[in-house]
Amino acid sequence: MASRRINGSVWTRFAVVALFAMAMAFMEAAVVVYLRTLFHITGELVRSAPGTKEVWFSLPFFTLLKPGALVSVLPESRIAYIEVAREAATIVMLVCVGWLAGRTLRSRAAFFLSAFGVWDIGYYAFLRALIGWPGSLRTPDVLFLIPGPWVAPVFLPISISVVMILGAALLLRGGRA
Numbered sequence: 001m002a003s004r005r006i007n008g009s010v011w012t013r014f015a016v017v018a019l020f021a022m023a024m025a026f027m028e029a030a031v032v033v034y035l036r037t038l039f040h041i042t043g044e045l046v047r048s049a050p051g052t053k054e055v056w057f058s059l060p061f062f063t064l065l066k067p068g069a070l071v072s073v074l075p076e077s078r079i080a081y082i083e084v085a086r087e088a089a090t091i092v093m094l095v096c097v098g099w100l101a102g103r104t105l106r107s108r109a110a111f112f113l114s115a116f117g118v119w120d121i122g123y124y125a126f127l128r129a130l131i132g133w134p135g136s137l138r139t140p141d142v143l144f145l146i147p148g149p150w151v152a153p154v155f156l157p158i159s160i161s162v163v164m165i166l167g168a169a170l171l172l173r174g175g176r177a
Contacts, residue, residue: 025122110171117164
């Protein structure tokens with residue numbers, strides 16, 4: 001019984017994971033604000049469709065660029081590769097918080113999904129609050145850099161994040177979490 005009090009109920013842990021994810025979202029948004037300031041990026045990072053030589057895979061509303069296109073996304077290659085490492089570290093942190101919050105593989109996956117979803121939505125909310133970006137949900141963004149830059153309108157990652165959070169709640173409901 002004592003361990004249950006220490007670890008909290010599944011919904012208490014869900015709330016703590018969400019709080020962690022929101023704090024992490026602010027940190028990520030702050031880094032992007034700094035990068036935009038350093039590189040004098042005032043508008044949209046993605047202004048036009050990428051050239052066909054840069055495209056690895058494309059669907060409506062989503063394009064995955066070849067890894068070599070990374071330097072077209074961020075002007076300094078050293079910073080671009082540091083960004084790739086930072087994104088890998090972000091995923092590691094989200095996996096770790098999911099692992100620590102869950103007790104079973106299913107609940108660990110659910111907590112990872114919830115952390116990822118809350119983090120991503122929070123990231124865009126903080127960017128909007130801090131610098132007024134994105135201007136709309138249709139604004140194109142570079143979503144991720146691994147294995148190459150992912151480009152899509154902001155509504156796509158936010159929609160996927162909502163599905164991740166709802167899926168996590170369904171996975172945690174009624175199970176041993």
